[in-house]
Amino acid sequence: MATYDAGTWFLLLDDSVIRGPGKRRPCVLVAAYSTGRNVRVRVRTASVPFGLPHVAHPTAHEPTCQIDDDGWIQKPHHTLRVDLLHDHYSCVEPNSAVIADLASA
Numbered sequence: 001m002a003t004y005d006a007g008t009w010f011l012l013l014d015d016s017v018i019r020g021p022g023k024r025r026p027c028v029l030v031a032a033y034s035t036g037r038n039v040r041v042r043v044r045t046a047s048v049p050f051g052l053p054h055v056a057h058p059t060a061h062e063p064t065c066q067i068d069d070d071g072w073i074q075k076p077h078h079t080l081r082v083d084l085l086h087d088h089y090s091c092v093e094p095n096s097a098v099i100a101d102l103a104s105a
Contacts, residue, residue, distance in 0.1 A: 002086075003034040006102060007093035010041070010085050011066060026067055026090060030077050030102050038079050042102065046071035052101055057094055065091035073102070 011024040027041040044054060044067070051072040057065050067090065093099050 004029055006032050007099035009090040010088045011090050039082050040077045040079055042077050043074045044071050051075050061094050062091040
């Protein structure tokens, strides 16, 4: 089973996270994951100005990263089954201050 650090981003279908239409939405792990069935994530949006401001990631910091617009990490976290993450990795948050904010907010 995979392990993931806090600040790892995944692109998950809306209906997995917020019961919305079927587009992929960036979600970030709030805490590190190593065992168990569930993970805690926060959803990121580029269109709803609410939550933790989050700048776009540097171009090509990882080949799979798709966080290319400024946006906001929403405050409420969602608890999801860890199997929803498989094959949906995007990148690791390049800004350590954002990772610290995830843990404290």
